[in-house]
Amino acid sequence: MPVTLPAGKLRKLKMLADPVGRFQMMAVDQRGSVAATLAKTMGVDAKAVTYDDLAETKAVITRTLSPYATAVLTDPEYGYPYSGHTIPGNVAVLLAYEESGYEKAGPEGNERRSRTIEGWSVAKAKRAGADAIKFLVYAHPDASDETRKHQQEIVRRVGEECAEHELPFLLEVVSYSLNHASGTPGFAREKPGLVIRNAVEYSRPEYRVDILKLEFPCELKYTAEYAHGLFDGQAREPVYTLDEVQGYCRRLDEACALPWVILSAGVGIREFQEDIHLSTEAGASGYLCGRAVWKGVLDLYPDVAAMEEHCRTEGVYNWMQCSAANLKALPWFEHRRFGGWDNIRIEGRSPEWHRR
C-alpha cells in the first residue's frame, strides 16, 4: 500500500535530509545554556548577558557552520532575525517553538512544564521562511496526570498547527528524573526506561509528529567499556555494559513509530560520535547536534575573529566526525512507516488536486 503525505510535508522532509535521506542537522537554537556559558566566559552574572551577546554568538556559529549541514535549527528570538539570511539556500531551516527552559510543576515541584514562545506561531514561522518546526517537550511517563496532560496537550496543539501549514513537525523529547539529578548514576540507571517510554507516547499518531529528536537512551560514561574516563578523564562505576546499551538502542528504535534522530545534549564530540554510531546502528536516521560540535566557541567570546577561526577549524572537524559516524543512518523514507521512497505519493494527487 502506498503511503501518502501532504505535498508540503513531503517536500520539506526531503529538504531536511541529504539526497540519500539522512539527517545531518545543526542546532544553534540554545538560549539558556548558551547564556549561562557566556556568563562564565565573561565573568558576569547570567542576567548580565545581553541580547546582542547571544545574537552575535549565534551569528558566528550560523555563518561558519551552516554550509556543512543539511538543515539548521535556530530560534526566532536571537537567531533567525539576525543570522537566518546567512544560512545557504540549499540548507533547510528549522525554527524552534518552545520557550527556553521549563516551569516547575507537580505536587512536589520536581516536574517540568513546557511553553511555546510568547507571540510566536507556526504561521509566523512559515511566513518567515521556516521549512520545519521544532518543539522541545520535557517528559516523564510517571509525572502527575496534570503535568502529563499539560505536556501532551501542548504537543498536540503544535502538531495541529504544523499540519495546518503542512510543515514537518520535529519533536524533541527530553526526559528527567523525579529523584536524581542529571549526570548521576541514579539518572543513568533510569534513563533507558524513561527515553523508551516517552518515545512510545510521542510516536502516537494523534500528535502528528514527523520526526522524533531523542536523547541517547543511556549514559555512555556509565557504560563498562567506556567508564574508565575515556571521554572526560573521570572513572565511574558502570551501570550497564555496551551489550546492554545496544539492546536499549534497539528497543528505542522499536518504540519509535517514526523516523528519529539523536541529539547531543552538550556531551563532548568523542562521546557524541559513539552515540551516533550506536543509534544509527539501531535504526536512527541521523542527528541534530549543537554544542557537541561548537561549544568551544563560547569560551572565546567576545573575540569574534578567534570564534570564527575556532568554528572553521575545530568546529568543521567535529562536524566531519559526526557526518562520518552517520554514514549508515537509515534514510527516513526507509523507516517502516514509509516502506521506501517508491512507496510514497503526494496526498490527494488527481486532476483536481489544486482545487482542494
Added chain:
Amino acid sequence: MPVTLPAGKLRKLKMLADPVGRFQMMAVDQRGSVAATLAKTMGVDAKAVTYDDLAETKAVITRTLSPYATAVLTDPEYGYPYSGHTIPGNVAVLLAYEESGYEKAGPEGNERRSRTIEGWSVAKAKRAGADAIKFLVYAHPDASDETRKHQQEIVRRVGEECAEHELPFLLEVVSYSLNHASGTPGFAREKPGLVIRNAVEYSRPEYRVDILKLEFPCELKYTAEYAHGLFDGQAREPVYTLDEVQGYCRRLDEACALPWVILSAGVGIREFQEDIHLSTEAGASGYLCGRAVWKGVLDLYPDVAAMEEHCRTEGVYNWMQCSAANLKALPWFEHRRFGGWDNIRIEGRSPEWHRR
C-alpha cells in the same frame, strides 16, 4: 543605506539562486504549448491529449533535469501533484499561478487578458511547499485602457498575495503586437519598444514584484549578424544590427528596477545561448528556461525510456550550455536595487521581531 527584505522573501530569493546569486531555473510549467506539440507527435487533435499524457511528460522532464537547476518552475495542475516530490531538496520550487493561454479582449479582439488558475491561490501554493510564485501576464503598453487596467490589477493582486505570505513574486511579462503575428519582421521591429516599455511598467513598486522574467528584447533571427540562417537554416532580411541589439539589451536593463532573468520562449538552444550571453552582458541575473532545453523530448512521447535517455543526454548537454553562457550573470543582490549582499538585512530585526 541598508535595504531590508521580509525574512521569508529574503530566505526564498536566496534559495532560487546558486551560492553566487545567479538564477539557473528550469521551467516545466507549460501546458497549452506542450499539449499542442504532443498532439502532433501522437497524430491526434490537441483535445485528445489527456491529463495523463501531460502529467507523464512533465514527470520525465522533472525527474531527469531538476537536479541541474537552482530552481524548478512547474504548475499545480499536471506538474506538482505528480512529480513535485522528485525535485531534489536542494533545488527550489516555483509554482505557476496563471491559467495557461489568454482571453481575447479589446475593441478589435486583438488584445490579451490573463487569469489566475481557478481554485488555486498563493496560500495553497505556500502550504504545498512552493518557494516562490510565478505569474505570466500578457502586456501591450498601447492596449485599451480597459485591458491594461485589467492586467495591471491582476498583477497587483498577485503581488499582494505574495507579500502576505512573504513568497518571492516572479512576474513573467510576455509582449504581443496588435498588428503583427509573432515571428514576423513586423513584430521583430516592434518588440524592443514593447519589451522595454512593459518592463518599466511592471518594475513599479506597487506591483511588489521581486524578479522580472522577460523576453529577449529582439529577435536574433532578424539581426544582421545572425540573419543568414545560423539558427534554423532560413535566411531573413535583417531588421537590426548586433550593435543595436546590444543597445536594446542595455536599455532593457536600465528599464528594470528589479533583478531580471531571460526566458527562452521556445527558441532553439543555440539561439537561447546567445540570448543569455547578450542579456547577462547587459545586467540580467540569469535565466528561466524550458523548451529550449527539453523540447526534443516531446517528439518521443509515449516512449518513456527514449524520453529519459533524451533528457539525460541532449537535455543535460543543453542545460550545460545555458549554465556556461550564464557565468557572467549579475548576482541578484548586486542589482542596484540592493547594492550588494552586505547591504541587505532582514526587515524589522530586533529583540521583538518574533512578536510581529
